[in-house]
Amino acid sequence: MGYPKDLLSSRSIIEHGKYALIAPEGLVNNVIPGFENCTISILASPKLGASFVDYMVTMHKGGRNAAGFGGQENIETFVYVLEGKIKASTDQQEFTLEESGYLYCPPGTKMYLENVADEDARLFLYKQKYRPLEGKKPWVYSSHANHIEYRIYDNMHNVHIKDLLPTDLDFDMNFHILSFDPAACHPFIETHVQEHGAYLLSGEGMYNLDNKWVPVKKGDYIFMGPYVHQAAYAVGRESLTYVYSKDCNRDAEL
Template identity: 35%
Template sequence: MIRDITRTTFRKRIDMDRQPPGIFGHNRAALTPLYAVMPAAGVLDSRLPDFRNTVVRVLTSPAMGAKFAQILLEIGQDGGMTKTRDDNLEHFFYVVGGTAALEIGETTHTLAASGYAYVPPGVAYRLQNRTDVAAKVIWIKRPYDRIDLPVPQALTGHRENVPKVNKHTTGRYWQHLLPAGDMAFDMEVNILGFAPGTYFPCVETHVMEHGLYMLEGQGMYLLGNDWHECWTTDFVYMGPFCPQFFYATGWEEAAYLLYKDVNRDVKF
């Protein structure tokens, strides 16, 4: 009897010390020479100089092989950049949640959720949160690839005011946040939306690289030869010539913010 009680107590102690299910071997993150899948839970927070009350999550950078950087900023009350910056890079900001104040040169713009802005190289900027509600902002930055055209001007906008353009297949739309076909721009940032069950008309393989942030819904992404289920807040990096294909699953529309480099000749 005493022996049985001891065994029972010992087993209970072992059970209490065990980790819950899913602590090992269940990870949606992936990093390959062609692509990366970054679920939000695994992207650790960090800080940057000259930022106050701001959590910084680097989604991709040249350290991954990308020619741009994409960062998620979580800006608390009275947080953001403590001084004006001018780093001679071009920048794109998209507000995922909350409200951000963006100074571009001498003008301050208030960007609500789904608002965005482009800041050309050589123009001073400062991003802040002047409200008591946290703001989440996607920040894309890269060196501008100059050609014999004037550098683009700064611009701001809101997703609700951007036309939805249908291409290739029914139930799939583009919203061009930067002017499509304007050769002065060396990048595009678009929102692609998908009705449930909608998919690419083909497996794409192209020279452009992508930074993709899931805004809504869920879907299956073919990257290289591997399938990955992606949903809201996931980030995906796709390198040049990575085979890629997406179809929307779930009951609601899926949409993602998509960066790509465009309008420039190949480099040798």
């Protein structure tokens, strides 16, 4: 980065256990064993108050994780390709993923990642503990978000959503893409038990986080904890679109 060109400042906001806005210019690199020729930043983790871990991964030419990611009996993983072209595989299956491509691996299944192009590949990577349900078991699932049709969100024709994973009870989480046309917004300020980790794919907007309106834009990361107020307005000339995780399909535990 070199010497700063102005006074040090940041748009990032951290409220541990509640929410966080992390601007890309403030990210630092983390060394994660198993990842070779990669630049990685840990975005959210239990240290922030999240029950999951989100990463931003840049795989340089020849970058890979030959040792595998996840694979423990209680850990599920997910990768979404933001840019570039990668090979994503398990011990039994192999997938070629380009922009908007993704792969989910259930507990006990290792995910292997490799950049197969000369250019960098950028990945949004996730892991969390799976909550088992008697008689249910998730499976390896892969597709491309660009191949999935949007559906209207909550009866509003200027807001659209995609489900990236099956909605079966076998899965205890899902990933979605939510897109707001310019000037569109949520129908109300949400307050719910689910938590989210969201990466902004395009646009600009104002996001309500714990009843504080915060400006956000493409490249930002947002963590939203349980019961934190949340809602968005899209501003500008481009749709405000983000990919995000959500825990679902399980009862609250005592």
